[in-house]
Amino acid sequence: MNRNFSLSTTQVTWLIVASAPVGINTLPRVLNEQTQQTGWLFLMASALLVYLFMRIIIILPARYPGQTIFEISSHVLGRWVGGLFILFVTVMMILGTGLSLRLLADGVINYILFHTPRFAVIFSMLMVVIYALSRGVETIAYINEIFQPLILLSMTLILLLVINKADFSELTPILSDEMNIAQGAAASFYPYVFILTIVYFFPYIKDHTVLKRGLIFGIITILWIVIKLFILSVTLFGTVELNYIEYPSIEFARLIQFPILERFHILYLIYWVIYSFTVHTVSLHVGATGINYFMPKAPLMTGVLIASVIAVSFSLYPDNIERVREYATYLNYVNTGLVFMAFPLLVLIDTIKRKVKPQ
Numbered sequence: 001m002n003r004n005f006s007l008s009t010t011q012v013t014w015l016i017v018a019s020a021p022v023g024i025n026t027l028p029r030v031l032n033e034q035t036q037q038t039g040w041l042f043l044m045a046s047a048l049l050v051y052l053f054m055r056i057i058i059i060l061p062a063r064y065p066g067q068t069i070f071e072i073s074s075h076v077l078g079r080w081v082g083g084l085f086i087l088f089v090t091v092m093m094i095l096g097t098g099l100s101l102r103l104l105a106d107g108v109i110n111y112i113l114f115h116t117p118r119f120a121v122i123f124s125m126l127m128v129v130i131y132a133l134s135r136g137v138e139t140i141a142y143i144n145e146i147f148q149p150l151i152l153l154s155m156t157l158i159l160l161l162v163i164n165k166a167d168f169s170e171l172t173p174i175l176s177d178e179m180n181i182a183q184g185a186a187a188s189f190y191p192y193v194f195i196l197t198i199v200y201f202f203p204y205i206k207d208h209t210v211l212k213r214g215l216i217f218g219i220i221t222i223l224w225i226v227i228k229l230f231i232l233s234v235t236l237f238g239t240v241e242l243n244y245i246e247y248p249s250i251e252f253a254r255l256i257q258f259p260i261l262e263r264f265h266i267l268y269l270i271y272w273v274i275y276s277f278t279v280h281t282v283s284l285h286v287g288a289t290g291i292n293y294f295m296p297k298a299p300l301m302t303g304v305l306i307a308s309v310i311a312v313s314f315s316l317y318p319d320n321i322e323r324v325r326e327y328a329t330y331l332n333y334v335n336t337g338l339v340f341m342a343f344p345l346l347v348l349i350d351t352i353k354r355k356v357k358p359q
Contacts, residue, residue: 005141006205007201010145017218017222019192019197022101022275024190025248031184031230032243034183037172038179039234040171043191045188046188046192051216060347061208066203069199090291092338094283094290094307096193097284100276102318102324105125106321108121108269125273126311137201151274152225158268159232167236198211198215233252249268253268290303
């Protein structure tokens with residue numbers, strides 16, 4: 001670990017944006033099923049709540065500057081309990097990487113590589129990600145700093161090209177009569193399922209102000225992306241048809257027509273593949289770092305390979321896309337609990353210990 005490397009505000013921002021899973025492309029359908037046209041309000045509320053609770057969580061690096069989340073949790077909870085806690089978080093990140101790889105593979109196969117084995121798509125992506133991880137944390141930060149703005153620009157371009165086809169009357173009335181508030185709230189937290197990856201980068205954030213600024217900029221960017229996806233999906237397809245579209249963002253990219261380029265959605269899929277690359281570099285790095293904590297003498301690539309095997313195995317386990325969605329829902333519940341309960345409880349325990357025995 002090169003602790004001399006320091007992340008900038010921009011790099012922290014894009015690392016947080018990379019925590020939004022590949023599955024956000026399916027989010028409009030899932031959220032629409034529970035909230036219909038009101039989903040955008042749920043997305044705004046969830047972003048605010050995630051930001052408030054993440055502000056609580058980032059108290060930890062302010063109290064323990066330069067320390068890893070492993071060192072912090074061991075200090076607060078004890079070596080064994082702290083280790084088991086971080087192991088659980090790490091496993092959730094690796095399983096999330098597996099589901100993310102599966103969603104990517106299914107989308108690519110459904111729209112471009114129709115007869116390609118699923119494993120081939122997943123393995124190809126992993127090889128590129130593993131090579132990037134072999135170059136270190138600096139490379140991960142630079143990759144996201146370069147690619148994420150280009151991806152955001154591409155999404156904005158798509159917005160401008162299809163907005164003339166949108167029927168914004170589909171967003172009324174603002175409050176739907178058929179909302180499932182509990183399920184809608186749970187679905188709206190899905191864009192932040194990987195947001196705890198940032199805790200693994202604490203040692204590289206020397207200035208706490210950088211972390212606070214990167215956090216708010218990152219969450220605002222994720223909010224812009226998911227609200228755009230949801231509103232465009234609803235206004236282009238309507239709340240009824242949207243329930244039957246698995247990848248709405250790819251479908252509305254197919255509505256774009258150029259005189260020269262007949263299949264614009266292929267360009268969108270290229271963007272999606274690049275975005276998934278940035279996401280997986282972060283999530284797999286986190287998984288590898290967590291594994292290496294329990295094998296301190298092993299090189300980082302050992303953790304990368306172990307995490308990759310687990311992720312691939314889990315990505316191939318579900319029988320169909322519905323099963324993938326089911327597992328993603330469970331994972332979302334667990335990570336929501338980590339953000340709103342487990343990590344704030346860690347801060348609370350540390351606060352109580354400091355009151356009882358001042359540092």
